[in-house]
Amino acid sequence: MNKCIFIMRDIPACSKSLYFRFLLALYCVLWTGYLFLHLYYWPSLEDEKFLESWLKVQTERQALVEKTCLNKDDLQFGVPEIDLKNFVYEPHNNLLYCYHPKVSTSTWFQQILVNSNAPDEVKSNTSLHTVIPRLFTPKNLAYLRNHVPTSISFTMVRHPFERLVSAYKDKIQIFWDKVYDDKRKEILNEYGNLKFESFIEHVLHEAEKSCTRIDTCILDRHWQPFFSRCAYCQIPYSYLLKHETIEEDMRAMALITKIPFKSVHWNKSKGNTRDLVKEFFMRLNQTQIDALKRLYESDFQMFDYNPDFLLY
Template sequence: MTPSGNNASHWSKVMASRRQRIKYVCSQHRDSLRRFLNHNRLLFDTRNHLAYCRNAKAGTTSWLSLLLTWAGMNVQDMDPEEIHAAAKEIFPSLGPKEAAAEMNFPAFTFTAVRHPFTRLVSAYKDKMAENYRKDVQESIISKYRVNNTILSKMHTTDQNKLKQISKLTEFSWENIVSMQKKYSFFRSLKNSDSTSKVYSDLSIPTFREFALYVSDQILTCGFLVNSACLEAVDVHWQPFFNRCAPCDIKYKAIVKVETFSEDQQHIQQLMGIPDPPQSPENCTINKHTSSGPSTDSLTKLYFSQMTPWERMRVYLAYYYDFQLFGYSPDDIVLL
Protein backbone atom coordinates (compact mmCIF):
# COMPACT_ATOMS: atom_id res chain seq x y z
CA MET A 1 0.00 0.00 0.00
CA THR A 2 1.37 3.41 -1.01
CA PRO A 3 1.12 6.09 1.71
CA SER A 4 -1.12 9.06 0.91
CA GLY A 5 0.31 12.56 0.52
CA ASN A 6 -0.90 13.60 3.98
CA ASN A 7 0.59 10.50 5.59
CA ALA A 8 3.89 11.06 3.78
CA SER A 9 3.99 14.65 4.99
CA HIS A 10 3.28 13.56 8.57
CA TRP A 11 5.99 10.88 8.40
CA SER A 12 8.52 13.41 7.11
CA LYS A 13 7.69 15.69 10.03
CA VAL A 14 8.11 12.82 12.48
CA MET A 15 11.53 12.03 11.01
CA ALA A 16 12.53 15.71 11.18
CA SER A 17 11.45 15.81 14.83
CA ARG A 18 13.51 12.71 15.63
CA ARG A 19 16.58 14.18 13.91
CA GLN A 20 16.15 17.42 15.84
CA ARG A 21 15.88 15.54 19.12
CA ILE A 22 19.09 13.65 18.39
CA LYS A 23 20.87 16.87 17.48
CA TYR A 24 19.83 18.45 20.79
CA VAL A 25 20.76 15.45 22.98
CA CYS A 26 24.10 15.13 21.21
CA SER A 27 24.84 18.79 21.87
CA GLN A 28 24.08 18.31 25.57
CA HIS A 29 26.23 15.17 26.00
CA ARG A 30 28.86 15.55 23.31
CA ASP A 31 31.77 14.17 25.35
CA SER A 32 29.83 11.04 26.27
CA LEU A 33 28.21 10.38 22.90
CA ARG A 34 30.93 11.22 20.40
CA ARG A 35 31.99 8.24 18.31
CA PHE A 36 34.31 7.81 15.36
CA LEU A 37 32.63 7.33 12.00
CA ASN A 38 32.85 3.65 11.06
CA HIS A 39 31.45 2.77 7.65
CA ASN A 40 31.84 -0.93 8.48
CA ARG A 41 28.71 -0.59 10.60
CA LEU A 42 26.67 0.42 7.55
CA LEU A 43 25.12 -1.98 5.08
CA PHE A 44 25.05 -0.40 1.61
CA ASP A 45 22.47 -1.22 -1.04
CA THR A 46 24.19 0.53 -3.95
CA ARG A 47 21.37 -0.35 -6.33
CA ASN A 48 18.76 1.58 -4.37
CA HIS A 49 21.28 3.89 -2.66
CA LEU A 50 20.32 2.90 0.86
CA ALA A 51 22.70 2.81 3.84
CA TYR A 52 21.38 0.94 6.88
CA CYS A 53 23.02 0.65 10.30
CA ARG A 54 21.93 -2.52 12.05
CA ASN A 55 21.13 -2.64 15.75
CA ALA A 56 20.70 -6.18 17.03
CA LYS A 57 17.26 -7.00 18.44
CA ALA A 58 15.73 -4.01 16.63
CA GLY A 59 14.11 -5.68 13.65
CA THR A 60 17.36 -6.56 11.89
CA THR A 61 16.06 -9.73 10.24
CA SER A 62 12.91 -7.92 9.14
CA TRP A 63 14.86 -5.07 7.57
CA LEU A 64 17.35 -7.40 5.89
CA SER A 65 14.41 -9.37 4.46
CA LEU A 66 12.95 -6.18 3.11
CA LEU A 67 16.22 -4.89 1.64
CA LEU A 68 16.80 -8.22 -0.09
CA THR A 69 13.26 -8.13 -1.45
CA TRP A 70 13.76 -4.60 -2.76
CA ALA A 71 16.98 -5.82 -4.40
CA GLY A 72 14.94 -8.40 -6.33
CA MET A 73 15.51 -11.48 -4.20
CA ASN A 74 12.75 -13.87 -3.15
CA VAL A 75 13.09 -14.45 0.58
CA GLN A 76 9.80 -16.29 1.01
CA ASP A 77 11.27 -19.62 2.09
CA MET A 78 14.40 -18.37 3.83
CA ASP A 79 15.00 -18.68 7.57
CA PRO A 80 16.75 -15.91 9.57
CA GLU A 81 20.22 -17.46 9.23
CA GLU A 82 19.81 -17.71 5.46
CA ILE A 83 18.60 -14.11 5.29
CA HIS A 84 21.65 -12.82 7.16
CA ALA A 85 23.97 -14.91 4.96
CA ALA A 86 22.28 -13.66 1.80
CA ALA A 87 22.59 -10.05 2.97
CA LYS A 88 26.37 -10.47 3.35
CA GLU A 89 26.57 -11.79 -0.20
CA ILE A 90 24.22 -9.29 -1.86
CA PHE A 91 25.43 -6.28 0.12
CA PRO A 92 29.21 -6.76 0.53
CA SER A 93 31.23 -4.41 2.71
CA LEU A 94 32.53 -1.29 0.98
CA GLY A 95 36.02 0.08 1.42
CA PRO A 96 36.44 3.58 2.91
CA LYS A 97 36.58 5.32 -0.49
CA GLU A 98 33.62 3.43 -1.95
CA ALA A 99 31.59 3.98 1.23
CA ALA A 100 32.37 7.69 1.25
CA ALA A 101 31.39 7.97 -2.41
CA GLU A 102 28.08 6.23 -1.73
CA MET A 103 27.41 8.47 1.28
CA ASN A 104 28.09 11.51 -0.92
CA PHE A 105 25.73 10.27 -3.66
CA PRO A 106 23.89 10.81 -1.31
CA ALA A 107 22.63 7.50 0.02
CA PHE A 108 19.47 7.42 2.12
CA THR A 109 20.87 6.66 5.57
CA PHE A 110 18.71 5.09 8.25
CA THR A 111 18.93 3.05 11.41
CA ALA A 112 16.33 1.16 13.41
CA VAL A 113 15.73 1.34 17.15
CA ARG A 114 13.37 -0.14 19.71
CA HIS A 115 12.24 0.58 23.26
CA PRO A 116 15.33 -0.33 25.33
CA PHE A 117 13.37 -2.38 27.86
CA THR A 118 11.45 -4.52 25.36
CA ARG A 119 14.68 -4.95 23.42
CA LEU A 120 16.42 -6.25 26.56
CA VAL A 121 13.59 -8.71 27.18
CA SER A 122 13.81 -9.88 23.57
CA ALA A 123 17.57 -10.37 23.94
CA TYR A 124 17.01 -12.37 27.12
CA LYS A 125 14.41 -14.61 25.46
CA ASP A 126 16.38 -15.25 22.28
CA LYS A 127 19.94 -15.33 23.60
CA MET A 128 20.44 -15.77 27.35
CA ALA A 129 17.62 -18.29 27.73
CA GLU A 130 18.65 -20.21 24.60
CA ASN A 131 21.98 -22.00 25.03
CA TYR A 132 24.11 -18.96 25.85
CA ARG A 133 27.62 -19.62 27.15
CA LYS A 134 27.31 -21.74 30.28
CA ASP A 135 30.33 -20.16 31.95
CA VAL A 136 28.72 -16.72 31.63
CA GLN A 137 25.37 -18.01 32.87
CA GLU A 138 26.97 -19.60 35.93
CA SER A 139 28.91 -16.42 36.67
CA ILE A 140 25.73 -14.33 36.50
CA ILE A 141 23.84 -16.65 38.83
CA SER A 142 26.72 -16.74 41.29
CA LYS A 143 26.93 -12.96 41.46
CA TYR A 144 23.29 -11.87 41.29
CA ARG A 145 21.13 -14.67 42.71
CA VAL A 146 19.98 -13.93 46.26
CA ASN A 147 19.00 -17.02 48.26
CA ASN A 148 17.30 -18.52 45.19
CA THR A 149 14.76 -15.74 45.08
CA ILE A 150 14.28 -13.21 42.34
CA LEU A 151 13.98 -10.14 44.58
CA SER A 152 16.69 -8.34 46.48
CA LYS A 153 15.97 -8.12 50.19
CA MET A 154 17.71 -4.88 50.95
CA HIS A 155 16.80 -1.63 49.21
CA THR A 156 19.71 -0.02 51.03
CA THR A 157 22.10 -2.25 49.12
CA ASP A 158 20.46 -1.16 45.86
CA GLN A 159 20.87 2.51 46.75
CA ASN A 160 24.50 2.03 47.71
CA LYS A 161 25.11 0.39 44.34
CA LEU A 162 23.58 3.38 42.57
CA LYS A 163 25.72 5.76 44.60
CA GLN A 164 28.77 3.86 43.38
CA ILE A 165 27.46 4.14 39.82
CA SER A 166 27.02 7.90 40.19
CA LYS A 167 30.77 8.19 40.75
CA LEU A 168 31.49 6.44 37.44
CA THR A 169 29.04 8.34 35.27
CA GLU A 170 27.78 11.86 34.78
CA PHE A 171 24.69 11.10 36.92
CA SER A 172 24.83 12.62 40.38
CA TRP A 173 22.95 10.95 43.22
CA GLU A 174 20.57 13.91 43.22
CA ASN A 175 19.89 13.35 39.50
CA ILE A 176 19.17 9.69 40.12
CA VAL A 177 16.72 10.40 42.94
CA SER A 178 15.00 13.03 40.79
CA MET A 179 14.56 10.57 37.91
CA GLN A 180 13.22 7.96 40.30
CA LYS A 181 10.51 10.40 41.37
CA LYS A 182 9.78 11.60 37.83
CA TYR A 183 8.64 8.30 36.30
CA SER A 184 5.79 6.19 37.62
CA PHE A 185 7.56 3.13 36.19
CA PHE A 186 9.77 3.12 39.26
CA ARG A 187 6.79 3.32 41.64
CA SER A 188 3.67 1.81 40.07
CA LEU A 189 4.91 -1.68 39.18
CA LYS A 190 4.34 -3.87 42.22
CA ASN A 191 7.17 -6.20 43.14
CA SER A 192 6.16 -9.80 42.61
CA ASP A 193 8.37 -12.80 43.23
CA SER A 194 6.86 -15.29 40.80
CA THR A 195 10.03 -17.15 39.97
CA SER A 196 8.49 -20.61 40.04
CA LYS A 197 5.63 -19.52 37.77
CA VAL A 198 7.81 -17.85 35.14
CA TYR A 199 11.05 -19.82 35.13
CA SER A 200 10.93 -23.57 34.61
CA ASP A 201 14.71 -23.95 34.58
CA LEU A 202 16.60 -22.09 37.29
CA SER A 203 19.93 -23.34 35.97
CA ILE A 204 19.82 -20.36 33.63
CA PRO A 205 19.78 -16.76 34.88
CA THR A 206 16.44 -15.14 35.57
CA PHE A 207 15.65 -11.92 33.75
CA ARG A 208 16.44 -9.90 36.87
CA GLU A 209 19.87 -11.49 37.13
CA PHE A 210 20.52 -10.99 33.42
CA ALA A 211 19.35 -7.36 33.49
CA LEU A 212 21.59 -6.51 36.45
CA TYR A 213 24.55 -8.20 34.77
CA VAL A 214 24.01 -6.22 31.56
CA SER A 215 23.44 -2.94 33.41
CA ASP A 216 26.58 -3.29 35.51
CA GLN A 217 28.58 -4.24 32.42
CA ILE A 218 27.46 -1.08 30.61
CA LEU A 219 27.63 1.29 33.57
CA THR A 220 31.12 0.15 34.51
CA CYS A 221 32.28 1.60 31.19
CA GLY A 222 31.40 5.02 32.58
CA PHE A 223 30.31 6.34 29.17
CA LEU A 224 33.87 7.35 28.31
CA VAL A 225 34.68 8.93 24.95
CA ASN A 226 36.80 5.84 24.25
CA SER A 227 34.11 3.29 23.45
CA ALA A 228 36.39 0.23 23.60
CA CYS A 229 34.76 -0.87 26.87
CA LEU A 230 31.26 -0.77 25.38
CA GLU A 231 32.49 -2.60 22.29
CA ALA A 232 33.07 -5.61 24.53
CA VAL A 233 29.36 -5.69 25.45
CA ASP A 234 27.41 -8.31 23.50
CA VAL A 235 25.97 -6.70 20.37
CA HIS A 236 22.48 -7.96 21.24
CA TRP A 237 22.28 -5.63 24.24
CA GLN A 238 24.97 -3.06 23.43
CA PRO A 239 23.48 0.47 23.60
CA PHE A 240 22.28 1.83 20.26
CA PHE A 241 24.27 5.04 20.61
CA ASN A 242 27.55 3.17 20.72
CA ARG A 243 27.01 0.95 17.71
CA CYS A 244 25.38 3.29 15.19
CA ALA A 245 26.83 6.65 16.35
CA PRO A 246 23.77 8.89 15.79
CA CYS A 247 25.76 11.92 16.92
CA ASP A 248 28.28 11.41 14.12
CA ILE A 249 26.21 9.98 11.26
CA LYS A 250 23.42 12.24 10.04
CA TYR A 251 20.69 9.68 9.49
CA LYS A 252 17.83 10.77 7.27
CA ALA A 253 15.47 8.43 9.06
CA ILE A 254 15.33 6.89 12.52
CA VAL A 255 12.83 4.07 12.14
CA LYS A 256 11.35 2.08 14.99
CA VAL A 257 10.33 -1.52 15.52
CA GLU A 258 7.04 -0.21 16.87
CA THR A 259 6.20 1.40 13.49
CA PHE A 260 7.91 -1.03 11.10
CA SER A 261 5.11 -1.32 8.53
CA GLU A 262 4.58 2.43 8.26
CA ASP A 263 8.31 3.17 8.08
CA GLN A 264 9.07 0.63 5.35
CA GLN A 265 6.20 1.91 3.19
CA HIS A 266 7.42 5.49 3.39
CA ILE A 267 11.05 4.64 2.65
CA GLN A 268 9.96 2.54 -0.32
CA GLN A 269 7.84 5.38 -1.68
CA LEU A 270 10.48 8.03 -1.01
CA MET A 271 13.18 6.06 -2.84
CA GLY A 272 10.90 5.10 -5.72
CA ILE A 273 11.35 1.38 -5.14
CA PRO A 274 8.71 -0.67 -7.02
CA ASP A 275 6.58 -3.23 -5.24
CA PRO A 276 8.24 -6.66 -5.18
CA PRO A 277 6.70 -9.48 -7.27
CA GLN A 278 5.91 -11.51 -4.16
CA SER A 279 3.29 -10.10 -1.84
CA PRO A 280 4.60 -8.78 1.52
CA GLU A 281 2.49 -11.19 3.51
CA ASN A 282 4.39 -14.10 1.96
CA CYS A 283 7.83 -12.74 2.90
CA THR A 284 9.63 -13.65 6.12
CA ILE A 285 9.56 -9.99 7.18
CA ASN A 286 7.45 -10.61 10.26
CA LYS A 287 8.17 -14.29 10.90
CA HIS A 288 11.23 -13.90 13.12
CA THR A 289 9.49 -14.32 16.45
CA SER A 290 10.21 -16.42 19.51
CA SER A 291 7.82 -19.02 20.81
CA GLY A 292 5.88 -18.46 24.01
CA PRO A 293 4.42 -15.26 25.46
CA SER A 294 4.94 -12.03 23.54
CA THR A 295 7.82 -9.75 24.42
CA ASP A 296 5.43 -6.95 25.36
CA SER A 297 3.48 -9.15 27.77
CA LEU A 298 6.68 -10.34 29.44
CA THR A 299 8.29 -6.92 29.78
CA LYS A 300 6.01 -5.60 32.49
CA LEU A 301 6.08 -8.95 34.29
CA TYR A 302 9.86 -9.22 34.26
CA PHE A 303 10.43 -5.68 35.45
CA SER A 304 7.89 -6.13 38.24
CA GLN A 305 10.29 -8.76 39.61
CA MET A 306 12.92 -6.09 40.22
CA THR A 307 13.04 -3.48 42.95
CA PRO A 308 12.57 0.17 41.90
CA TRP A 309 16.28 0.85 42.40
CA GLU A 310 17.23 -2.18 40.32
CA ARG A 311 14.99 -0.89 37.55
CA MET A 312 16.82 2.42 37.84
CA ARG A 313 20.13 0.66 37.17
CA VAL A 314 18.74 -0.70 33.90
CA TYR A 315 17.35 2.70 32.97
CA LEU A 316 20.68 4.43 33.60
CA ALA A 317 22.48 1.83 31.49
CA TYR A 318 20.29 2.79 28.54
CA TYR A 319 19.73 6.41 29.52
CA TYR A 320 21.19 7.88 26.33
CA ASP A 321 19.16 5.54 24.13
CA PHE A 322 16.01 6.71 25.93
CA GLN A 323 16.97 10.36 25.48
CA LEU A 324 18.16 10.12 21.87
CA PHE A 325 15.19 8.23 20.52
CA GLY A 326 12.30 9.61 22.54
CA TYR A 327 11.36 6.60 24.65
CA SER A 328 10.20 6.72 28.27
CA PRO A 329 10.29 4.16 31.09
CA ASP A 330 6.60 4.88 31.55
CA ASP A 331 5.85 3.35 28.14
CA ILE A 332 6.10 0.00 29.92
CA VAL A 333 3.38 0.93 32.39
CA LEU A 334 0.99 1.30 29.44
CA LEU A 335 1.68 -2.14 27.96
Protein backbone atom coordinates in the same frame (compact mmCIF):
# COMPACT_ATOMS: atom_id res chain seq x y z
CA MET B 1 -2.62 2.40 -25.44
CA ASN B 2 -5.82 0.62 -26.56
CA LYS B 3 -7.43 4.06 -26.78
CA CYS B 4 -4.70 5.16 -29.21
CA ILE B 5 -5.06 2.04 -31.38
CA PHE B 6 -8.79 2.61 -31.56
CA ILE B 7 -8.34 6.21 -32.72
CA MET B 8 -5.75 5.25 -35.35
CA ARG B 9 -8.01 2.56 -36.74
CA ASP B 10 -11.00 4.90 -37.23
CA ILE B 11 -9.17 7.79 -38.94
CA PRO B 12 -10.22 8.12 -42.61
CA ALA B 13 -7.50 7.14 -45.05
CA CYS B 14 -7.52 10.58 -46.67
CA SER B 15 -6.67 12.20 -43.33
CA LYS B 16 -3.80 9.94 -42.51
CA SER B 17 -1.07 12.28 -43.58
CA LEU B 18 2.45 11.51 -42.40
CA TYR B 19 2.47 14.61 -40.20
CA PHE B 20 -0.85 13.81 -38.60
CA ARG B 21 0.15 10.23 -37.93
CA PHE B 22 3.38 11.48 -36.32
CA LEU B 23 1.45 13.79 -33.99
CA LEU B 24 -0.97 11.05 -33.10
CA ALA B 25 1.85 8.61 -32.40
CA LEU B 26 3.50 11.22 -30.19
CA TYR B 27 0.24 11.71 -28.33
CA CYS B 28 -0.04 7.98 -27.75
CA VAL B 29 3.50 7.79 -26.41
CA LEU B 30 2.88 10.71 -24.05
CA TRP B 31 -0.44 9.29 -22.90
CA THR B 32 1.11 5.91 -22.20
CA GLY B 33 3.95 7.57 -20.31
CA TYR B 34 1.47 9.56 -18.24
CA LEU B 35 -0.44 6.41 -17.33
CA PHE B 36 2.78 4.62 -16.41
CA LEU B 37 3.93 7.47 -14.17
CA HIS B 38 0.51 7.81 -12.59
CA LEU B 39 0.24 4.12 -11.79
CA TYR B 40 3.80 3.41 -10.71
CA TYR B 41 5.46 6.64 -9.60
CA TRP B 42 2.95 9.31 -8.64
CA PRO B 43 1.42 8.68 -5.24
CA SER B 44 -2.31 8.84 -4.80
CA LEU B 45 -3.90 11.69 -2.86
CA GLU B 46 -4.18 9.37 0.13
CA ASP B 47 -0.49 8.47 -0.15
CA GLU B 48 0.48 12.12 -0.47
CA LYS B 49 -1.37 13.00 2.74
CA PHE B 50 0.16 10.01 4.51
CA LEU B 51 3.69 10.98 3.38
CA GLU B 52 3.20 14.60 4.39
CA SER B 53 2.27 13.51 7.91
CA TRP B 54 5.03 10.90 8.06
CA LEU B 55 7.72 13.35 6.94
CA LYS B 56 6.68 15.75 9.70
CA VAL B 57 7.32 12.95 12.18
CA GLN B 58 10.70 12.36 10.57
CA THR B 59 11.59 16.04 10.99
CA GLU B 60 10.67 15.81 14.68
CA ARG B 61 12.72 12.63 15.16
CA GLN B 62 15.77 14.10 13.47
CA ALA B 63 15.48 17.34 15.46
CA LEU B 64 15.42 15.37 18.70
CA VAL B 65 18.54 13.43 17.73
CA GLU B 66 20.31 16.70 16.90
CA LYS B 67 19.19 18.26 20.19
CA THR B 68 20.42 15.26 22.18
CA CYS B 69 23.78 15.39 20.44
CA LEU B 70 24.16 19.09 21.21
CA ASN B 71 23.35 18.51 24.86
CA LYS B 72 25.85 15.68 25.26
CA ASP B 73 29.44 16.79 24.80
CA ASP B 74 30.72 13.21 24.55
CA LEU B 75 28.23 12.45 21.79
CA GLN B 76 28.84 15.68 19.91
CA PHE B 77 32.61 15.88 20.03
CA GLY B 78 33.60 12.29 20.64
CA VAL B 79 34.76 10.24 17.69
CA PRO B 80 33.04 6.86 18.03
CA GLU B 81 34.82 3.74 16.92
CA ILE B 82 32.58 2.91 13.99
CA ASP B 83 32.20 -0.82 13.56
CA LEU B 84 31.59 -1.60 9.90
CA LYS B 85 29.79 -4.81 10.91
CA ASN B 86 26.90 -2.65 12.13
CA PHE B 87 26.25 -1.38 8.61
CA VAL B 88 24.80 -2.76 5.40
CA TYR B 89 25.21 -0.99 2.06
CA GLU B 90 23.22 -2.39 -0.87
CA PRO B 91 24.50 -0.64 -4.04
CA HIS B 92 21.71 -1.66 -6.44
CA ASN B 93 19.15 0.45 -4.56
CA ASN B 94 21.72 2.71 -2.86
CA LEU B 95 20.51 1.72 0.62
CA LEU B 96 22.63 2.28 3.72
CA TYR B 97 21.25 0.61 6.83
CA CYS B 98 22.69 0.68 10.34
CA TYR B 99 20.98 -2.10 12.21
CA HIS B 100 20.35 -3.07 15.80
CA PRO B 101 19.76 -6.75 16.59
CA LYS B 102 16.33 -7.42 18.10
CA VAL B 103 14.87 -4.45 16.20
CA SER B 104 13.18 -6.01 13.14
CA THR B 105 16.57 -6.87 11.68
CA SER B 106 15.35 -10.04 9.97
CA THR B 107 12.57 -8.06 8.32
CA TRP B 108 14.93 -5.49 6.82
CA PHE B 109 17.57 -8.04 5.87
CA GLN B 110 14.89 -9.93 3.94
CA GLN B 111 13.68 -6.75 2.22
CA ILE B 112 17.18 -5.68 1.26
CA LEU B 113 18.07 -9.09 -0.12
CA VAL B 114 14.92 -9.74 -2.21
CA ASN B 115 15.09 -6.26 -3.76
CA SER B 116 18.80 -6.43 -4.54
CA ASN B 117 20.30 -7.70 -7.80
CA ALA B 118 21.74 -10.78 -6.09
CA PRO B 119 21.25 -14.09 -7.94
CA ASP B 120 18.00 -15.96 -7.25
CA GLU B 121 19.82 -18.80 -5.54
CA VAL B 122 21.28 -16.29 -3.08
CA LYS B 123 17.91 -14.61 -2.51
CA SER B 124 16.39 -17.95 -1.59
CA ASN B 125 18.97 -18.50 1.15
CA THR B 126 17.26 -18.41 4.54
CA SER B 127 20.46 -17.71 6.49
CA LEU B 128 19.90 -13.96 6.35
CA HIS B 129 22.27 -13.09 9.16
CA THR B 130 25.08 -14.83 7.32
CA VAL B 131 24.30 -13.83 3.74
CA ILE B 132 23.59 -10.13 4.25
CA PRO B 133 26.82 -9.26 6.11
CA ARG B 134 28.85 -11.31 3.65
CA LEU B 135 27.37 -9.50 0.64
CA PHE B 136 26.80 -5.97 1.86
CA THR B 137 29.09 -5.03 4.76
CA PRO B 138 31.08 -1.90 3.71
CA LYS B 139 34.64 -2.94 2.86
CA ASN B 140 36.31 -0.07 4.74
CA LEU B 141 35.58 3.18 6.55
CA ALA B 142 36.38 5.33 3.52
CA TYR B 143 33.84 3.36 1.47
CA LEU B 144 31.20 3.96 4.15
CA ARG B 145 31.95 7.68 4.38
CA ASN B 146 31.78 8.09 0.60
CA HIS B 147 28.25 6.68 0.49
CA VAL B 148 26.78 8.47 3.51
CA PRO B 149 26.02 11.78 1.69
CA THR B 150 24.38 10.26 -1.38
CA SER B 151 22.71 7.07 -0.14
CA ILE B 152 19.22 6.46 1.23
CA SER B 153 20.37 5.93 4.80
CA PHE B 154 18.14 4.67 7.59
CA THR B 155 18.10 2.95 10.93
CA MET B 156 15.43 1.52 13.22
CA VAL B 157 15.17 1.65 17.01
CA ARG B 158 12.91 0.21 19.70
CA HIS B 159 12.09 0.88 23.36
CA PRO B 160 15.36 -0.16 25.08
CA PHE B 161 13.66 -2.15 27.84
CA GLU B 162 11.46 -4.04 25.39
CA ARG B 163 14.55 -4.91 23.36
CA LEU B 164 16.37 -6.02 26.53
CA VAL B 165 13.57 -8.43 27.48
CA SER B 166 13.42 -9.74 23.92
CA ALA B 167 17.18 -10.34 23.91
CA TYR B 168 17.00 -12.21 27.22
CA LYS B 169 14.16 -14.45 26.08
CA ASP B 170 15.79 -15.19 22.73
CA LYS B 171 19.45 -15.59 23.72
CA ILE B 172 19.51 -16.60 27.39
CA GLN B 173 16.20 -18.08 28.50
CA ILE B 174 15.68 -20.27 25.42
CA PHE B 175 18.57 -22.62 24.67
CA TRP B 176 18.14 -22.92 20.90
CA ASP B 177 20.98 -20.54 19.96
CA LYS B 178 24.22 -22.49 20.45
CA VAL B 179 26.27 -19.35 19.82
CA TYR B 180 25.18 -18.15 23.25
CA ASP B 181 26.13 -21.31 25.15
CA ASP B 182 29.28 -19.63 26.48
CA LYS B 183 27.34 -16.55 27.56
CA ARG B 184 24.82 -18.71 29.42
CA LYS B 185 27.65 -20.64 31.10
CA GLU B 186 29.29 -17.36 32.09
CA ILE B 187 26.10 -16.12 33.77
CA LEU B 188 25.57 -19.50 35.44
CA ASN B 189 29.09 -19.46 36.86
CA GLU B 190 28.67 -15.89 38.14
CA TYR B 191 25.17 -16.07 39.62
CA GLY B 192 24.19 -19.74 39.77
CA ASN B 193 21.12 -19.39 37.54
CA LEU B 194 19.81 -17.88 34.31
CA LYS B 195 17.05 -15.76 35.82
CA PHE B 196 16.30 -12.37 34.30
CA GLU B 197 17.69 -10.54 37.34
CA SER B 198 20.98 -12.46 36.98
CA PHE B 199 21.13 -11.55 33.31
CA ILE B 200 20.61 -7.88 34.20
CA GLU B 201 23.35 -8.03 36.84
CA HIS B 202 25.66 -9.47 34.20
CA VAL B 203 24.78 -6.67 31.72
CA LEU B 204 25.32 -3.97 34.35
CA HIS B 205 28.60 -5.51 35.48
CA GLU B 206 29.87 -5.63 31.89
CA ALA B 207 28.71 -2.04 31.36
CA GLU B 208 30.75 -0.85 34.34
CA LYS B 209 33.86 -2.20 32.66
CA SER B 210 33.09 -1.41 29.02
CA CYS B 211 30.97 1.75 28.98
CA THR B 212 33.45 4.25 30.34
CA ARG B 213 32.44 6.84 27.71
CA ILE B 214 28.95 7.76 26.59
CA ASP B 215 29.79 7.29 22.91
CA THR B 216 31.60 3.96 23.25
CA CYS B 217 29.87 1.13 25.04
CA ILE B 218 31.15 -2.26 23.94
CA LEU B 219 28.49 -4.72 25.06
CA ASP B 220 26.95 -7.67 23.29
CA ARG B 221 25.27 -6.29 20.17
CA HIS B 222 21.83 -7.57 21.25
CA TRP B 223 21.74 -5.20 24.23
CA GLN B 224 24.37 -2.63 23.28
CA PRO B 225 22.91 0.92 23.47
CA PHE B 226 21.80 2.34 20.15
CA PHE B 227 23.91 5.50 20.41
CA SER B 228 27.13 3.49 20.61
CA ARG B 229 26.44 1.44 17.44
CA CYS B 230 25.37 3.84 14.71
CA ALA B 231 27.21 7.15 15.28
CA TYR B 232 24.01 9.19 15.27
CA CYS B 233 25.82 12.45 15.98
CA GLN B 234 28.23 11.94 13.08
CA ILE B 235 25.98 10.36 10.41
CA PRO B 236 22.92 12.37 9.23
CA TYR B 237 20.55 9.49 8.49
CA SER B 238 17.90 10.17 5.86
CA TYR B 239 15.21 8.39 7.87
CA LEU B 240 14.83 7.32 11.51
CA LEU B 241 12.41 4.42 11.84
CA LYS B 242 10.87 2.77 14.88
CA HIS B 243 9.89 -0.82 15.59
CA GLU B 244 6.64 0.45 17.11
CA THR B 245 5.63 2.07 13.80
CA ILE B 246 7.11 -0.49 11.43
CA GLU B 247 4.06 -0.78 9.16
CA GLU B 248 3.79 2.97 8.62
CA ASP B 249 7.55 3.34 8.23
CA MET B 250 7.83 0.52 5.72
CA ARG B 251 4.92 1.92 3.71
CA ALA B 252 6.55 5.35 3.62
CA MET B 253 9.95 3.94 2.65
CA ALA B 254 8.33 2.04 -0.22
CA LEU B 255 6.59 5.19 -1.48
CA ILE B 256 9.71 7.33 -1.23
CA THR B 257 12.26 4.89 -2.64
CA LYS B 258 9.93 3.11 -5.12
CA ILE B 259 11.27 -0.16 -3.70
CA PRO B 260 8.43 -2.65 -3.10
CA PHE B 261 9.06 -3.23 0.60
CA LYS B 262 6.65 -5.72 2.14
CA SER B 263 6.46 -7.26 5.60
CA VAL B 264 7.42 -10.73 4.43
CA HIS B 265 9.41 -11.71 7.50
CA TRP B 266 8.15 -9.64 10.40
CA ASN B 267 8.81 -11.14 13.82
CA LYS B 268 6.01 -9.58 15.82
CA SER B 269 6.17 -9.94 19.58
CA LYS B 270 3.70 -12.40 20.98
CA GLY B 271 1.24 -11.17 23.58
CA ASN B 272 1.07 -7.77 25.17
CA THR B 273 4.55 -6.24 25.09
CA ARG B 274 3.91 -3.83 27.92
CA ASP B 275 2.66 -6.60 30.23
CA LEU B 276 5.63 -8.77 29.30
CA VAL B 277 8.19 -6.07 30.11
CA LYS B 278 6.37 -5.22 33.32
CA GLU B 279 6.37 -8.89 34.33
CA PHE B 280 10.15 -9.21 33.90
CA PHE B 281 11.04 -5.85 35.43
CA MET B 282 9.01 -6.61 38.55
CA ARG B 283 11.77 -9.10 39.38
CA LEU B 284 14.37 -6.33 39.56
CA ASN B 285 15.11 -4.06 42.48
CA GLN B 286 15.06 -0.28 42.16
CA THR B 287 18.85 -0.07 42.13
CA GLN B 288 19.01 -2.30 39.05
CA ILE B 289 16.24 -0.36 37.28
CA ASP B 290 17.93 2.97 37.99
CA ALA B 291 21.23 1.60 36.68
CA LEU B 292 19.51 0.47 33.45
CA LYS B 293 17.96 3.91 33.04
CA ARG B 294 21.42 5.45 33.27
CA LEU B 295 22.90 2.93 30.83
CA TYR B 296 20.26 3.64 28.18
CA GLU B 297 19.69 7.30 29.10
CA SER B 298 20.89 8.67 25.76
CA ASP B 299 18.72 6.20 23.86
CA PHE B 300 15.65 7.30 25.83
CA GLN B 301 16.40 10.96 25.18
CA MET B 302 17.49 10.64 21.58
CA PHE B 303 14.50 8.61 20.41
CA ASP B 304 11.79 9.95 22.71
CA TYR B 305 11.19 6.85 24.80
CA ASN B 306 9.84 7.08 28.33
CA PRO B 307 11.82 4.69 30.59
CA ASP B 308 8.80 4.26 32.87
CA PHE B 309 6.17 3.78 30.16
CA LEU B 310 6.40 -0.02 30.07
CA LEU B 311 6.97 -0.47 33.80
CA TYR B 312 3.84 0.86 35.50
